Amino acid sequence: MSPRGVAIPDLRERLFAAAERVAARDGAAALTSRAITAEAGCAKGVLHTHFAGLDEFVAELVLDRFARSARQAQALEAKVGHATVAENLQDVVGALLDSLPPAVVGLAITRPAAAAHTRDGLRSGAPAFDAIQHAVASYLQAEQHVGRIPADSDAATIALALVGTTHHLLMTGSPEQTTDSTATVERLLAALLPR
Incomplete structure (x- = not known):
């Protein structure tokens, strides 16, 4: 336990990581401010010193993880011409699907105050x-320029289909569905990416 009155480095991330562990291990019902701080x-x-309450905390956790996933997707630019296009996209989708335990996603969309705070963050420009x-569309366009996918491929539509499917899998998934989600993404990429 950290001593009272002593600044805790990276407190926000420490609390977020603790919440993810609690949710993954014990489910959404166990995610309380007391369980999070005990885990951390x-x-x-x-938690209440730094956030208005559990709903704001959950929303901020979701927004933080989405922003991290967006940064990972932007890193696709450096992968142009390396590995396969499908492998590069699978890495980004896998990172997004692993970005949040399904229990946290469930709380963020079922608790009205958490959902409202998340929507407000997204409306104000949170990635x-x-x-x-x-980022996926830009990556696909760059791969078109180097000839790794056909020039007439619709990069924007491929990106929309991939990210929309990933969003669906993330919002409706459960820990047991990880293998199914991976297989779904592989089938989708096989259908979307011209050979």
Whole structure:
């Protein structure tokens, strides 16, 4: 337990990681401010010192993980011409699907205050699925320029289909569906990417 009054480095990330562990291990019902701070080894009230409550905390966790996934998607640019197009896209989709435990996603969409805070963050420009879709489309266009996918491929539509499917899998998934999600993405990429 961190001593009272001592600044905790990277507190926000520490609390987020603790919440993910609690949700993954014990489910959405176990995700309380007390369980999160206990898992993080912090004082009981520290979450409420930095967030207006559990709903704001959950929304901020979701927004943070979406922003991290958007940064990972932007890194596709450096992969142009390397590995296969499908492998590069599978890496990004896999990272997005692993970005949040399904229990946290469930809380973010079923708790009205958390859902409202998440929507407000997205409306104010927090990166999420639209940023990921744009990064995927830009990557596919770059792969077109180097001749790894046909010039007449519709990069924007491929990106929309891939990111839309990923969004669906993330929002409706469960820990047991990881293998099914991976297989679904592989089938989708096989259908979308011209050979």
